[in-house]
Amino acid sequence: MGALSPWHIILIAVVLLLLFGPNKLPELGRSFGKMFREFKDATNNNSGNTNDNRELEAPKKELAIASDTAQQPNAQK
Template sequence: MGAGGFLLIVIAALLLFGPNKLPELGRAVGRTYREFKEATRDIVDDRPEVKKPEAPVTAASEAPKPDDRRLPE
């Protein structure tokens, strides 16, 4: 939505509610938006953490690895 669409919404709000009601309406919209953000944040934070199953340790992974990691010349 561009600047033209925003301007159209502001003009429609002025015609519907009048200039005296707009600050009150703006506060109500801001309060609603803030509550919505807090609720969505709470939902995301309350998600149970999914634990990944641990891979079984095998003898090959416990074997010492050779330390011949040199840069090519």
């Protein structure tokens, strides 16, 4: 019961052909392809954003340390 057999795929294709007609099927396929591509891009961007945020936090800390050390000599003068 796990995978679809070739007969199941043929039956699904015939039902789709009857429901949507031969003119709408290519458009429907393009729509699904575009949807899956956008989903893949969105998931790749989200996983990349978490790494980017970590990399951006380190320079902020370095800037804070640099500004603290820059203010200390001025306070002593």
